[in-house]
Amino acid sequence: MICQSQLILFVLCFFLHQYLVQATIYSCNKTALCGCSKKPVNINARIVGGEIAASHSWGWAVSLRKSSNQHFCGGSILSPNYVLTAAHCVDNINLSRDKLTVVVGIDNLYDNIGQRIVVSKIYLHPNWHSKRFENDIAILKLNKPISFNDDNIAKLCLPSFRGTVKNNFPLSNSKLVAIGWGHTMSGGSLSTNLRQVTLAAVGNKEPKCSNSIKNTDIQFCAAVNGGGKDTCQGDSGGPLMYYSDIYEQWMLAGVTSFGHGCALANYAGVYTRATMYIDWIKSIVGNDGVVIAGGNTANISTLSTMVSIATLLFLFIMRSL
Numbered sequence: 001m002i003c004q005s006q007l008i009l010f011v012l013c014f015f016l017h018q019y020l021v022q023a024t025i026y027s028c029n030k031t032a033l034c035g036c037s038k039k040p041v042n043i044n045a046r047i048v049g050g051e052i053a054a055s056h057s058w059g060w061a062v063s064l065r066k067s068s069n070q071h072f073c074g075g076s077i078l079s080p081n082y083v084l085t086a087a088h089c090v091d092n093i094n095l096s097r098d099k100l101t102v103v104v105g106i107d108n109l110y111d112n113i114g115q116r117i118v119v120s121k122i123y124l125h126p127n128w129h130s131k132r133f134e135n136d137i138a139i140l141k142l143n144k145p146i147s148f149n150d151d152n153i154a155k156l157c158l159p160s161f162r163g164t165v166k167n168n169f170p171l172s173n174s175k176l177v178a179i180g181w182g183h184t185m186s187g188g189s190l191s192t193n194l195r196q197v198t199l200a201a202v203g204n205k206e207p208k209c210s211n212s213i214k215n216t217d218i219q220f221c222a223a224v225n226g227g228g229k230d231t232c233q234g235d236s237g238g239p240l241m242y243y244s245d246i247y248e249q250w251m252l253a254g255v256t257s258f259g260h261g262c263a264l265a266n267y268a269g270v271y272t273r274a275t276m277y278i279d280w281i282k283s284i285v286g287n288d289g290v291v292i293a294g295g296n297t298a299n300i301s302t303l304s305t306m307v308s309i310a311t312l313l314f315l316f317i318m319r320s321l
Contacts, residue, residue, distance in 0.1 A: 023042055026041040026043070026250075027248065028041075028248050032157075032248070034155040034249065034293070035156060035244075035247070035249030035293055036154060036249060036250070037059035038059055038154070039054055039055060040054075041054065041058070042054040043198055049229055050184070050195045050197035052195055052196075053107065053193070055107055056107060056152045059105070059152060059153050060076050060104075060154050060156035061179055061238070062076060062077060062104055063103040063106065063181060064085060065116075066101075071109050071234065073086065073237040074180045074235055074236065075089075076238065076239040076252060076255075077104060077154070077156060078139070078156070078288075079285055080146050081141060082284070082285045083102050084237075084255065085137075085138050085140060085255070086137060086236045086237035086255050086256065087125055087128040087136045087138040088130065088236065088258070089138070090124070091138070093122065100118070100140070101119065102116070103116050104117070106152075108192055109181055114150075115146060118143045119140045120141050121140070122139075122140055123139040123284050125137050132215070133257050133270065136257040137277055137280075138237075139284045155289070156250060156251070156252050157249050157252065157291055157293035158251065158281065158290060158291065158292050159253060159275050160244070160247070160295070166273075166275040166278075167276060169253065170242050170254075172201050172202065174200065175200055176199050176200065176222050176240050176253055177240070177241050177243070177250075178197050178222070178241070178256060179195065179197075180194070180231060180238040181194055181235075182232045182235030184232070185263075197230070198229070208265070208267055209270075211266070212258075212260060212268060214270075217273070218272065219257065219270050220254060220273050221268035222254070223267075227264050227265030227266075229263055230259065230269050231269050232263070235256050238256045239253075239254075240256060244293055244294070246294070247293050252274045253274055254272055255271060255272040255274065257269075257271055257272050258270050
């Protein structure tokens with residue numbers, strides 16, 4: 001006969017196993033100046049096609065709005081006065097005629113919380129090629145600084161590429177996460193809530209990448225085997241991110257650029273490779289508080305809170321057997 005303590009242990013292990021299979025919790029270094037939001041990222045691996053993000057787990061997410069206040073592209077907070085996005089999102093905008101606004105600190109497109117700040121200047125990459133989507137990256141200067149007193153807001157780290165070369169990050173098969181309010185399917189409608197999707201970097205010689213990509217030095221592909229997960233219209237300009245277990249920070253791997261349809265098995269999405277633009281970004285932003293991942297970390301923990309709690313519960317029950 002199974003004693004009560006053994007039954008409790010069995011039930012605990014069962015539910016803990018189910019939780020770990022379904023979801024991954026990404027704790028972050030709360031002492032870091034970038035790449036760590038108010039709440040930890042919670043990614044449910046069993047969701048197909050992406051999922052609604054946990055509230056305020058992506059503090060650097062940006063919604064770009066035109067005069068109509070309609071979301072049309074995404075972006076990332078770099079520093080108090082600058083936001084990063086894709087060049088194709090803003091290359092036809094004339095600020096003397098069109099009002100361009102960034103909205104930060106929100107999860108839902110219709111939230112009344114957050115900050116709404118007008119863009120005062122657009123920096124397109126000087127080598128932006130609209131037909132080939134090469135150098136599809138732009139920086140937006142704001143007419144007033146973002147307030148980081150709002151703990152729903154955070155900066156995204158620029159990538160650290162120690163141990164690899166600039167044009168080889170992220171490595172093939174690296175796990176990456178994209179976020180945005182884009183269409184949930186090709187030809188569909190925008191998502192009201194911020195969504196996240198887990199992808200993997202795809203080698204540029206794989207057919208689903210080689211049939212889309214234009215320049216393998218400054219672009220890379222990401223997808224999942226068999227399709228079904230992808231970024232889509234309205235996600236452009238938003239971040240594709242890599243989580244560093246060493247630094248416990250999220251860093252920018254790519255800027256969402258283009259693709260053929262959405263989530264097709266034979267076509268990967270194409271992203272602007274962030275490591276190739278660090279010097280250009282710094283030349284525009286200057287000393288406005290942009291941070292490289294790992295450049296400001298302290299007190300890096302070795303175990304997540306979830307695992308620590310589970311371990312303590314396990315030891316407590318074992319002692320009672």
